[in-house]
Amino acid sequence: MRTALTEMLGVEHPLVGFNRSPAVVAAVTNAGGFGVLAASMYSPTELDAQLTWIEEQVGGRPYGVDLLVPEKFAVSDPDDLVASLRAQIPAEHFAFVDALLDEYGLPAHSAPRGEEDALDEIAAAINPAGAQALLDVTFSHRIAMVANALGPPPADLVSRAHADGVVVASLVGQRKHAVRQLEAGVDVLVAQGTEAGGHTGTVATTVLTPEVVEVADGRPVLAAGGIATGAQMAAALALGAAGVWCGSVWLSSEEDITPRPVKEKFLAAGSSDTLRSRTMTGKPARQLRSAWHDAWDRPDAPAPLPLPLQPMLAGRAWNRVHAAAAEGHPGATALDTYFIGQVVGGFTELRPAAEITREMVEDCTRRLRALGELADT
Template sequence: MRTAVTDLLGVDAPLVGFNRSPGVVVEVSRAGGLGVLAASAYTPAELDAQLTWIEQQLGGRPYGVDLLVPAKSAEGSGNRATLAASLRAQIPDEHVRFVEELLARYDIPAGGTTREPDGELIANLDPSGVPALLDVVFAHPIALVANALGPPPPTLVERSQAAGVVVASLCGTAGHARRQLDAGVDLLVAQGTEAGGHTGTIATMVLTPEVVELAGDVPVLAAGGIATGRQMAAALALGAAGVWCGSVWLSSHEDVSPASVKRKFLAAGSADTVRSRVRTGKPARQLRSAWHDEWESDGSPAALPLPLQPMLISDAWARIDEAAEAGHEGALALESFFVGQVVGGFGALRPAGEIARKIIDDCAARLAELSHLT
């Protein structure tokens, strides 16, 4: 299955698989697509180790990296060691009390381990903290680097061009696409509102052909609501040169999400997600839970901007995840994670490589069937 994307990335199939789990990245690339690692969850040292491991498993097959470099966010000051403290000082006491009271209402225990909310992971979400990640990324032979929150900064584009690395960027409107083309991207990802994580309000069926029309010779991947071969074939019919899939890998064995989250995914329907700011400070689709009900209740504070909101709730979610894994009733009610509307199609956990190969094979079969209609 050859398209402009397979030629650009040097892969066998126009399938890009995005996930925070190195094991998923490896299996997607092994299946003939391009695995892309969500890098912002790692410190620079951790990212270096993960990319090294991925390369050892792939033996030269291409893979990519995705970063979160927001165009707008709260800004801290100082170096990576002092940045978190300057950001934490901006969090209102009202928000801290709200989170503490919410956890108390659901009787969430303190937990045996605590996620450090003032560490380097928060720095990764501030524009000033991105260069350290980029230094690691460009020390490895990646095929693609993507920015998931707006046009890539000039330094990312310049370094990618110098290294011969494809620059991709996700967009949710035609206006976003124009700005990213002006920034010099090599590949656009038209992400519809059905997608998990940060997403806009326009559906993939509408957004994809709009972006394709604007993009000219720049290839476009369709994203949002794509988890099967039939959906991949539909994206190609809309003019996309391939697809970008994220949520489907959450139903894989290799994905690192807690078992308690995966059980909720398997039980969910496609209407059980919500687009909300209460996890990151920016609109992101996730599985709806009591956590969202509490933040939407009368008297609750508004979500803070990125990266203050994840800083505020980081330790809370470490406690919720730990308690949910132990079967705690209150934690299970609150438990959630980012996921798209395709969650309604999750039937069982499967190997990521099997998922990727089935999407590719079913797409080819559907395209062959459609060819007989002419």
């Protein structure tokens, strides 16, 4: 398939695979798609190592990086970023999370101070200043695209990318957001509907995509949210998209690093078992509903904090939850969750990411040909 996206990026298929696992990014890229690494939860040193590994695997094929550079975030002291943010987390929030873990019988765990500091530093980096170090690493590699998932990218990011011949993409959840992104100089718009996993708005993909195409002024638009099959990919192209941006589908891949207990919950879930919640990051993000969300919905629960305070609060708790769930702890398994879209209802087994890529593209091609035959009758 040849679209404005494949021409711009020099790839075979108009399918973008977004995932935090370098092996997924490499597999999608090598299968003719375009892999994008979710980079914000890596430290600069870790990100450099991951991008180096990806480049060793893909043999010069183009790939991209996605960062979270939010417009709104907690005010902090740039001279002491982590400490100033930690000080803003109320004691009642720490007490609530500790009581929740005790309620579900999680074993006590005291992480080494250095480990706690590393977790907080990664969460604290989700702001324009903190993202700069990740951007420096990103632009030191041979990336073809840099994407921002939370608002218009900073002007210096756009100018730096364009100076290096790097395409700039941004995710949008409303038509007005698309207009702002175009004014910021974005090259590719990702119309992400509410069905998507992670940070998302409330407008459905089938409504949002043509609205964004209408204002895109010829720039490629990718449809995102509710796309995990060739039929859904074909539907996105029929709506005017130049390709698709897929995230949740790779959580059913063998290469994805999500803990096995969470993947087993995905395989057992239906499409109505997700919800949008601020309790993981401080911003509305779709994830699999679990006992964690039920607890935050109780009348005695405090309100979630803004980004990056909420992930700093939750980070150490999730280390305990994931570790205990991996050992079969029932309380941890009940709490455990991850970001996932409504396509989770279609998951039946774990498969290689390259197989998922090929099947989606082949099925999309068949669907488009069948639609063409309908038009000829």
